[in-house]
Amino acid sequence: MEDGRVDQAARIVVIGAGQAGFSACVKLRALGHTGSITLIGDESHPPYQRPPLSKGLLLGETTEERLYFRPLSFYAEKGIELRLSSTVQAIERSARKVRLADGSEVAYDRLLLATGARPRxxxxxxxxxxxxxxxxxxxxxxxxxxxxxxxxxxxxxxxxxxxxxxxxxxxxxxxxxxxxxxxxxxxxxxxxxxxxxxxxxxxxxxxxxxxxxxxxxxxxxxxxxxxxxxxxxxxxxxxxxxxxxxxGVHPNAELARDAGIEVDNGIVVDADCRTSDPDVFAAGDCASFPWKAGRIRLESVGNAIDQGEAAAKAMLGESAGYLAKPWFWSDQFDVKLQIAGLSTGYDRVATRHGAGNAVSYWYYRGDELLAVDAMNDSRVYMAAKRLIEAGKSPPPHVIADTTVDLKSLL
The missing domain is CATH 3.50.50.60 (FAD/NAD(P)-binding domain)
Structure with missing residues (x-):
């Protein structure tokens, strides 16, 4: 189309029914896409949250059904064809179709690989x-x-x-x-x-x-x-x-590799989540994308959501480029760890103590603030996340001074 948008009736196929694939499908409909959307997953369950698996589910604090992002009826309402227990065997790029293990084929105009990663x-x-x-x-x-x-x-x-x-x-x-x-x-x-x-x-x-x-x-x-x-x-x-x-995990990049799509510690994509094939995109744990002067692959819920939505925009010609804002969390005993940024390449750490057992560690490379680990201190985490995203780097001695209100640094 002349305005750069993709035909709203384009057939879109998403391989991988995890967080990234689900987020992309929902975003496509929210953006007004009217064409067919097929979401293919190799598990028998509809898309679900993974972080509670190793915590709430084992502890009996939640049920399997409560992990589902949406009930099955949601997919019918949104016109998303959900193909569960289905394994894709090959991508046939020249014919623009994917071949499944049961012998069936699904044609596409745009294809999203949200194949995730598997444990070592x-x-x-x-x-x-x-x-x-x-x-x-x-x-x-x-x-x-x-x-x-x-x-x-x-x-x-x-x-x-x-x-x-x-x-x-x-x-x-x-x-x-x-x-x-x-x-x-x-x-x-x-x-x-x-x-x-x-x-x-x-x-x-x-x-x-x-x-x-x-x-x-x-x-x-x-x-x-x-x-x-x-x-x-x-x-x-x-x-x-x-x-x-x-x-650790391996990115599931074999489908892409076997189809002749560039792979390097994951499926290589550009800032618009596009692979070396202009009609094929990738997002989530499987995607290696530009980050500062290099490339990274992020294994996190936040990245899967944001990159899945960015890929949806890109498939419709609306992307302004994906800018990752890394964040992570971990729950252990009575401690909630929240992480903002990426600490790779740090050369010093500043410590800020909070009330009770709350503490945060601030990672610097030279004078640049890279990341923060905040334990039981959500206010510090939120302030740190905003500082990092704004490109602000308060000196370490200021961070360590608990009389300084972090909000004043914003």
Whole structure:
């Protein structure tokens, strides 16, 4: 069309019924798109929230149905064809269609890849395929391990990132005997400062979680096909009833790669979420997008929502470019951690203490404020987020001074 907008009757297909895919479909209808929208998901459940899986659902504080973004009737009302339990086998770019495992095909004018990411797994040769070894990614994972969470059960958690720590917190709350191993020098090494690591190390220790840093897994040992013990890198052997693996994820980029679309630590997109094929877009955990002088891939709910909506605008020719505003959170025991910005490349940390056990760590590179970790201090988090998004960097000594009202810095 002459105004740069895409035909409102264009056929749009979205592969991946997670947060990014769902957000894109809803945004397309909100923007007035009248053409067909097909949302394809490989799970049997309608699109649902994932963060509560490892927390509220396991703790019995919420139900499966309450995780759904919308009831099934919503998709019919919005004219979104929801194809569940459907796996896409190939993208045929020249014919503009996707081929499903059941042999059916769906034609598209614009295609969005919101394929997410999958957990890294332990190799089979060290026991990764034994019964009782679980990952935390989807409802099937959680439902398959839920009956293991019984008081007195011995759980080994492999990986000291946020997924592992959240699983440890839930396990401890439910009365399990919890051991967490982290191969790096400290938990959260890849994503947080030593100060934040120490905060959570002490928090978990206070709840009887055994945290072993600089400790890897040599092998899991089984009996009758089920995991029974773990041999650690220090040579010790620990009896276990089940294992949760949280050692990161792989972006699901194979569909794009096999279709000849550029891939580099995810599906490569430009500022408009467009891949190397102008009719194919990508968003969410699977997408590698421009960030400052390089590229990043963000694994967060916030990014999935915002980028999914940005992709919807771009598919209709309305995009002004996606500008990420990274934010994350984690709930562990009685602590709510809120993170604004990205700390990559920081060289110093300022500490600001709040009331009670509230504390925040502010990451700087030179004089530039990059990110903030705020524990039990939502007001500080909100002020920090606004400062970062506005490009303002108060000096570290000002931040550390609790007599300074952060609002005055805005």
């Amino acid at each position: 797994v332990l190799p089979a040769e060290i026991g990764g395929e034994l019964g009782g070894v679980f990952h935390v990614r989807n409802l099937v994972d959680i439902n398959s391990m839920a009956n293991r969470f019984r008081e007195g059960q011995r759980v080994l958690i492999i990986g000291g990132g946020y997924i592992g720590l959240e699983a440890a917190a839930v396990s401890s709350k439910l009365g399990l005997q919890v051991t967490l191993v982290e191969a790096s020098d400290r938990i959260l090494q890849r994503v947080a400062s030593p100060e934040t690591s120490q905060f959570f190390r002490e928090l978990h220790a206070s709840h009887n979680v055994t945290v072993l840093e600089e400790t890897g897994i040599r092998r899991l040992m089984g009996e009758d096909g089920h995991v029974r013990a773990a041999e650690l890198s220090d040579g010790s052997v620990r009896p276990v009833d089940f294992v949760i693996v949280g050692i």
